[in-house]
Amino acid sequence: MISGASAERADALGLSGRRILVPRGGAAGERWAQAVRERGGEPVVAALTETAAPQDPGPLTAAVERWNRGQYDWLVVTSANGAHAVADAGARPAAAAGAARVAAVGPATAEALRERGFAVALQPEHDFSAVGIAAALIDVIGDRAPRSQRLLLPLSEIASTELEEALLRAGHAPERIAAYRTVPAPRDAAQEARIAAGGVDAILVLSGSGAAELARRFGPAGGNGLPGGAMLAAIGAPTARALADHGLRADVVAARHTVDGLLDALAEHIADPGSRGSAREGSRSTPRIAPRSGARTSATAGTPGTEAAPEAATKAAPDAAPAIDPAPPRRTRSMMPPTVRPRRLRTTPAMRRLVAETRVHPAELILPAFVREGISEPRAIGSMPGVLQHTLDSLRRAAADAAEAGVGGIMLFGVPAVRDAHGSAADDPEGILNLATRAVVSEAGDALVVQTDLCLDEFTDHGHCGVLDARGAVANDATLDRYRAMAVAQADAGSALLGLSGMMDGQVAAVREALDEAGHQDTAVLGYSAKYASAFYGPFREAVDSQLTGDRRSYQQDPANRREGLREAELDVAEGADIVMVKPAMSYLDVLADVAATSPVPVWAYQVSGEAAMIEAAAANGWIDRRRAIEESVVSIKRAGADAVLSYFAVELAGWIR
Numbered sequence: 001m002i003s004g005a006s007a008e009r010a011d012a013l014g015l016s017g018r019r020i021l022v023p024r025g026g027a028a029g030e031r032w033a034q035a036v037r038e039r040g041g042e043p044v045v046a047a048l049t050e051t052a053a054p055q056d057p058g059p060l061t062a063a064v065e066r067w068n069r070g071q072y073d074w075l076v077v078t079s080a081n082g083a084h085a086v087a088d089a090g091a092r093p094a095a096a097a098g099a100a101r102v103a104a105v106g107p108a109t110a111e112a113l114r115e116r117g118f119a120v121a122l123q124p125e126h127d128f129s130a131v132g133i134a135a136a137l138i139d140v141i142g143d144r145a146p147r148s149q150r151l152l153l154p155l156s157e158i159a160s161t162e163l164e165e166a167l168l169r170a171g172h173a174p175e176r177i178a179a180y181r182t183v184p185a186p187r188d189a190a191q192e193a194r195i196a197a198g199g200v201d202a203i204l205v206l207s208g209s210g211a212a213e214l215a216r217r218f219g220p221a222g223g224n225g226l227p228g229g230a231m232l233a234a235i236g237a238p239t240a241r242a243l244a245d246h247g248l249r250a251d252v253v254a255a256r257h258t259v260d261g262l263l264d265a266l267a268e269h270i271a272d273p274g275s276r277g278s279a280r281e282g283s284r285s286t287p288r289i290a291p292r293s294g295a296r297t298s299a300t301a302g303t304p305g306t307e308a309a310p311e312a313a314t315k316a317a318p319d320a321a322p323a324i325d326p327a328p329p330r331r332t333r334s335m336m337p338p339t340v341r342p343r344r345l346r347t348t349p350a351m352r353r354l355v356a357e358t359r360v361h362p363a364e365l366i367l368p369a370f371v372r373e374g375i376s377e378p379r380a381i382g383s384m385p386g387v388l389q390h391t392l393d394s395l396r397r398a399a400a401d402a403a404e405a406g407v408g409g410i411m412l413f414g415v416p417a418v419r420d421a422h423g424s425a426a427d428d429p430e431g432i433l434n435l436a437t438r439a440v441v442s443e444a445g446d447a448l449v450v451q452t453d454l455c456l457d458e459f460t461d462h463g464h465c466g467v468l469d470a471r472g473a474v475a476n477d478a479t480l481d482r483y484r485a486m487a488v489a490q491a492d493a494g495s496a497l498l499g500l501s502g503m504m505d506g507q508v509a510a511v512r513e514a515l516d517e518a519g520h521q522d523t524a525v526l527g528y529s530a531k532y533a534s535a536f537y538g539p540f541r542e543a544v545d546s547q548l549t550g551d552r553r554s555y556q557q558d559p560a561n562r563r564e565g566l567r568e569a570e571l572d573v574a575e576g577a578d579i580v581m582v583k584p585a586m587s588y589l590d591v592l593a594d595v596a597a598t599s600p601v602p603v604w605a606y607q608v609s610g611e612a613a614m615i616e617a618a619a620a621n622g623w624i625d626r627r628r629a630i631e632e633s634v635v636s637i638k639r640a641g642a643d644a645v646l647s648y649f650a651v652e653l654a655g656w657i658r
């Protein structure tokens, strides 16, 4: 289908710079989006349709029971949805009777089946459609011989009858079951308006129902209006005909009904609008609003659509030439060129810089730093490349470097030589964290806001953030007494801002009261308000040589909870927190945005150790661009609402953006 030269063009960057509407959500949408990205395009995921359980699940359940009892010879699956539907209904990979086999319409379906534990015995070689799988099956099971086969066909409610008809004609006993249905996806008015205003360059149309929904939302009859100039790329001829039924014309019709087939055809069309991958040739006689009978398939083999869109395999007559040539060819674009062009503001680096909504400034970055008692040389931390366990001396130098780079603050964590059940070293004026605080304040206290982690986990021999009761549970109120003592010791040492990271109830009020009683009215309190029990603290635990076994789920928040994050922040503000924080950052940007929307005090976020480690590890593998990923991650945290960000990259990033 695709000539050598244009195949090469269509290759890696064939969609470069193009925004492509992906009309599916979920895992399928992500697969399409990834394939668009691999070709240099920018996917815009806007689900038009989604799958739902059939109106009446009874027949599917009964059929799956029969399958499990070994009453079929074949399970014939024509879409990934079908595979998931039967698996979800309880179909066992190997039927009890043993001899049953599984056929898949194409590679994506086969992959879904394998994912669910089914071995795939048969798959068409080229034609991933109802016609293709019928032919492949009949090849193997023959015409009636040796005996009529029982085949279970779990299909979409509106799938065509092609497959069962072909099997019936060959003398077999197909049993069609409605396994799922395709329904309109929830709508997003703002996104639709952006799309209509020229937000995409091309739209993928993957099924007849997708075409119908596209027309309903953007089509000629009362929708938002299709984005001017957007190309329509149909997965196959039936889908192109469905578009025509709604007064829309496919610019591209894929000959191979797969992700690659469609995106290659689109890339080929972009590279050469007159090429065979485009529908121009096939629809020369087709007006923009094509009567159904006038639509012609372009270079397609068989009746396609099944692999990506089983319901699209309609009973249309393929390649039926129109009786009367309805209209002269249209060489002009079918839609008006856009007048609204958001890309104008992206044309040059200077323009992009001028219109950037979010900026990161060094003063809004805080460097977390570790100091370890009893070492004479700084030590590397395996899971945190570039981060050290400092000696007092090297910490002083690191603070001076941070001040020099213009960062706003430094957050100190201490790693003591000796631990006990109460974390005695935490409030000992000669404890490592308090010593380090004095050292850093004298070195750089004018240039940097010197801050201290107020928590017991680095100091206890059991590694928990509080003291334990007789049964080994973390005792909230007894811990508050320890926090009061720590607060006074840290303020005495010169800490300007206490970072309360222990997640005990009432900790902000307790610490505020203790500070005020001790005459430290001017020492500020940072509530780690919405702190989640996160896997992303992993490398930190190495950094502080944590003694923890088990987890912190009885005091840190459940990652499933969003509302609770806002509540914790509100409580901390009410208790007198001067600043509140959300932590980790990247997986909790929704919580951060919620808190930022209502907080009367500054809102910070902590890009934690695991977030940094992910970037380092991927960059070390050459999988992402390290600097861009760091810049993007921090600007995203600010965009979501953070006024300042704790980041292990603070000094390096400050150097880049100065």
Ligand SMILES: NCc1[nH]cc(CCC(=O)O)c1CC(=O)O
Pocket: 453, 455, 456, 457, 458, 501, 502, 536, 537, 538, 539, 540, 541, 552, 607, 608, 609, 610
């Ligand atoms: N003292 C508790 C504390 N303060 C900051 C972090 C994690 C920071 C990071 O992962 O970078 C932790 C660890 C925890 O809650 O287990």
